[in-house]
Amino acid sequence: MTSKFLNIDEEKQQRILNAALNEFAQKGYDHASTNAIVKLAGISKGLLFHYFNNKKELYLFLHKHFIDVLQNEFFNEERFAEPDVFERLKNIMILKSQMMKKYPEIFNFFISAYTETSSDIKNELDDSHHELMQSSYAKIFENIDTTMFKENIDMKRAIQIVFWTLEGYSNQVMEKVKHTNQSDNDFSAEFAEVDLYIQMLKTAFYQ
Amino acid sequence: MTSKFLNIDEEKQQRILNAALNEFAQKGYDHASTNAIVKLAGISKGLLFHYFNNKKELYLFLHKHFIDVLQNEFFNEERFAEPDVFERLKNIMILKSQMMKKYPEIFNFFISAYTETSSDIKNELDDSHHELMQSSYAKIFENIDTTMFKENIDMKRAIQIVFWTLEGYSNQVMEKVKHTNQSDNDFSAEFAEVDLYIQMLKTAFYQ
């Protein structure tokens, strides 16, 4: 029962959510400390456990909440409407990179939720995470222009490998950016290479 | 001073090293437990601290040791001799995947050493890890056949992006394999796609 939490004023909610997000993202579920969370949020221990019955309830609430945040911001992007599938893939990767830059803690949170093996929590995370992946994958194939492909090309397979290589590449870029320059936000330099790559693929796959 | 440790019989050394490797790989430095290590290794607490003065000394010894293991097995591969740079890149990625499959704990260990931020250990890890990366990167460009490239192509840049995309792709593959089928070892199916990719790149970049 989190109804008590939902009735307090927005600013305090945000403060608590962000504090918990940061702690869980950094340490994972098991090693995150509720003491650290209340300290960061600037509230007392008792109050946190007044809003949430226990640590697990807090975590699950967070998980659901930030899935929603991502869904709303990510999927309402016009970039998913681009008819050319390769261009669309490129756009999605750029979008993802921008989101990772904007909300690094959220991504860390989900990664740790996915990586963390030692806790009973994992089973309780409903399929929402998996669902998020599935629906993003489905969106890639939604209303694409298939007339351009050479007839002898296995389209799905081609798109899939391009998706994977691009995802891999963007991960490399993010990793690089994370450890070096933290100020820039557009990645235009990094993704210039991708443009070349995309053009190349088109000439290879399109008739 | 680890001289005591180096004088005991090989089998016991291995047992201790592997126990420590597993624990550190799984939990990272901070949360790894020396109790768990001695239990896993089948020795007493006192003995471990007879060989190593403290936890940190054990960890640093491990780090050095497994860097050596990787160096010896990885770099003595004839795959680095392949003259065609794209084929070489493919070979290296396959090699890396095979190594990750063969020694998952070692890779987890290094990843956790690189990721773990909260400890004073990180600073003490000499540049050996970074060095390993550098030398593997240098080996890619060693004695490659440059005559094939079109004149107007920025060769280094081209190789670099291919390297990154391939690395990204192989990471995706490993991630997939890790979470599904744990028995197979050759990845031939997964890397068939890469062959197509490599051929495509050659026609694009070579004259």
Place this chain on the structure above:
DNA sequence: TACCCAATTGACCAACCTGGTCAACTACAT
């Protein structure tokens, strides 16, 4: 056999941290 010394044990330690509780206090509306 008696002795020595190195290898090995594991009970023990103080320090610390954990999630969670609850009696008490505050602020504010009636």
Place this chain on the structure above:
DNA sequence: ATGTAGTTGACCAGGTTGGTCAATTGGGTA
């Protein structure tokens, strides 16, 4: 002045941590 909802933080028992050290074992030597 009274009631009530919001909020505090000292406190708890349980657990884990890295590290110590007196005691035991076992094999070699004389």
